[in-house]
Amino acid sequence: MKLNENFAKMPGSYLFSEIARRVASFSSEHPGREIISLGIGDVTLPLVPAVTKAMAKAVAEMGEAATFRGYGPEQGYAFLRNAIVEHDFAARGISITADDIFISDGAKSDCGNIVDIFDVDNKVAVCDPVYPVYVDTNAMAGRAGEYDPKTGRWSNLMYLPCVKENDFIPAPPQEKADLIYLCFPNNPTGATATREQLTEWVDYALYHDSILLFDAAYEAFITDPNIPHSIYEIPGSEHCAIEFRSFSKTAGFTGTRCGYTVVPTALERHGQSLRAMWNRRQSTKFNGTAYIVQRGAEAVYTPEGQSQIRANIEIYRGNAALIRQGLEEAGLKVSGGENAPYIWSETPNGMSSWDTFDLLLREAGVVTTPGAGFGPCGESYFRLSAFGDPKKVPQAMTRIRIALGR
Numbered sequence: 001m002k003l004n005e006n007f008a009k010m011p012g013s014y015l016f017s018e019i020a021r022r023v024a025s026f027s028s029e030h031p032g033r034e035i036i037s038l039g040i041g042d043v044t045l046p047l048v049p050a051v052t053k054a055m056a057k058a059v060a061e062m063g064e065a066a067t068f069r070g071y072g073p074e075q076g077y078a079f080l081r082n083a084i085v086e087h088d089f090a091a092r093g094i095s096i097t098a099d100d101i102f103i104s105d106g107a108k109s110d111c112g113n114i115v116d117i118f119d120v121d122n123k124v125a126v127c128d129p130v131y132p133v134y135v136d137t138n139a140m141a142g143r144a145g146e147y148d149p150k151t152g153r154w155s156n157l158m159y160l161p162c163v164k165e166n167d168f169i170p171a172p173p174q175e176k177a178d179l180i181y182l183c184f185p186n187n188p189t190g191a192t193a194t195r196e197q198l199t200e201w202v203d204y205a206l207y208h209d210s211i212l213l214f215d216a217a218y219e220a221f222i223t224d225p226n227i228p229h230s231i232y233e234i235p236g237s238e239h240c241a242i243e244f245r246s247f248s249k250t251a252g253f254t255g256t257r258c259g260y261t262v263v264p265t266a267l268e269r270h271g272q273s274l275r276a277m278w279n280r281r282q283s284t285k286f287n288g289t290a291y292i293v294q295r296g297a298e299a300v301y302t303p304e305g306q307s308q309i310r311a312n313i314e315i316y317r318g319n320a321a322l323i324r325q326g327l328e329e330a331g332l333k334v335s336g337g338e339n340a341p342y343i344w345s346e347t348p349n350g351m352s353s354w355d356t357f358d359l360l361l362r363e364a365g366v367v368t369t370p371g372a373g374f375g376p377c378g379e380s381y382f383r384l385s386a387f388g389d390p391k392k393v394p395q396a397m398t399r400i401r402i403a404l405g406r
């Protein structure tokens with residue numbers, strides 16, 4: 001018997017597990033101390049009434065012989081896939097069809113599982129800093145090479161530095177990458193890519209025969225009409241891009257679990273349909289998202305669902321504005337948080353990002369996310385999430401200012 005040796009190469013634990021461990025240990029040493037979390041991007045507002053009403057109705061249906069459902073259709077129920085097509089794509093003039101949509105239990109699983117359909121020998125490019133799931137899942141699959149603890153980088157990955165000099169948006173590299181992970185609005189920097197920038201990436205991918213793995217989990221936070229919500233707003237992208245979407249941040253489904261992946265029928269390589277491959281992978285390893293949850297997700301697209309989730313997103317946008325203002329008043333340089341729920345800040349006085357994390361936890365009782373956890377270019381930065389409890393965000397910012405002596 002042999003184990004997957006790639007796991008032995010993985011450094012430490014998953015970023016948010018490490019943060020949870022440090023917070024739990026601090027809390028047990030300081031019982032009674034109120035901790036405010038602006039760390040992991042987990043929502044705090046409850047599901048909206050349109051969603052819970054639809055889910056309650058679906059629960060009742062499941063308890064009646066006439067309306068009970070067993071296994072669902074392998075790509076998800078048509079009622080949800082059609083609602084997605086109409087609202088997320090047709091409404092923006094995009095010709096994605098219900099056949100291209102695969103309902104899942106969330107974008108994290110799909111971003112991680114998509115590596116199954118690609119050969120181990122592909123060259124993978126990731127932003128630095130980056131959502132760790134893209135890197136770790138490739139490392140587990142043996143596609144990342146060796147980890148160098150000195151540089152914090154894997155030998156076979158191509159890193160695209162996202163730094164203040166390029167406004168945290170990477171330009172396509174000179175060399176060829178086969179698979180490129182892009183996330184806009186970005187986690188962790190909150191940067192957004194313009195139509196022109198995304199067009200450069202689509203042109204690059206078409207020229208090199210590469211595939212863009214586009215994570216659009218945070219698109220609901222875009223208010224600027226010039227920022228694309230979907231990679232499929234860019235002509236030609238249906239031949240080179242897979243897109244991941246999530247109800248987690250859009251509609252508060254972090255605990256409920258629902259997302260979807262778009263693999264366009266037009267996406268082919270070496271005479272093979274990637275849509276057919278993903279269908280084969282999902283129908284073999286996944287038995288679908290619960291009917292009750294899919295009914296809840298469908299309700300997000302009703303007029304009342306839309307106005308209720310929009311109201312929640314406005315509350316989180318208000319959090320983002322308060323966080324930006326609080327950090328600026330504390331004398332820090334910040335970016336993001338405008339068309340995105342994440343605020344990216346330089347650390348005070350060039351402190352290391354884990355030291356800043358520890359300082360803010362200890363002195364302010366506020367959980368943040370250290371930039372270095374997202375990659376070497378995240379060093380000297382930390383991330384704040386706008387998904388915190390809106391009643392506590394003003395207090396968190398006051399505590400941070402005091403802890404930083406401003």
Ligand code: MLT
Pocket residue numbers: 039040041042108131187
């Ligand atoms: C984050 O905080 O980066 C996200 O919540 C992680 C996730 O969505 O899995």
